[in-house]
Amino acid sequence: MTDQTANAQERETWPAVFNGWRRKCPSCGSGPLLKGYLSVRNACPVCREEFYHHRADDGPAYLTxxxxxxxxxxxxxxxxxxxxxxxxxxxxxxxxxxxxxxxxLLPRLKGAMIGFQWARRMHGFDKPD
Incomplete structure (x- = not known):
């Protein structure tokens, strides 16, 4: 694996989790992640990062x-x-x-969990940047 490929696959975990905690897009940090109290947008209106494939499920409720x-x-x-x-x-x-x-806590933990999934390229977030 070349350095360029490794850098393209690397995403910072804590900034993405913090952006999710703020209910912002984990990719750009400025677009809204949620469209309601707990409804996740299909994509970020700013950077067009797709969110429809996240798998937060019962995790945020359990953590809450x-x-x-x-x-x-x-x-x-x-x-x-x-x-x-x-x-x-x-x-x-x-x-x-x-x-x-x-x-x-519930919407913030949901955002943080989605940010963690995005940073670790879990589920559908594994496409190259």
Whole structure:
């Protein structure tokens, strides 16, 4: 494999994942990746990179549950043992926090996962640049 071929196949992973986190195109970083809350565009309107073949599937939902659960469970234990609030107050605060954090993370993790797939040339992203 020549140096030119190796450079053409190399894509930076972390910038692509960060662009996906921002819900931007992992290739150019300026075009929108999503057309709705979770609907992925068929292609970037700026650089024409195709996205229709991504395979995020249940990954973003799984990661959202993983992150929110690992963050909220210790906070719930800490709040309960430290302040001993009324159960309804505790439930209300943590229900709102859990739903809010989940709604915030889900589209960002989906974008990050698509950015990771693009950078690693997974699925249909394996065509040469």
């Amino acid at each position: 549950i993983l992150f929110v659960g690992h963050l909220m469970a210790p906070l719930l234990l800490f709040a309960f043992t430290t302040w001993r609030p009324e159960p309804l107050v505790l439930f209300t605060i943590f229900a709102i926090g859990t739903v809010g954090l989940s709604l915030y």
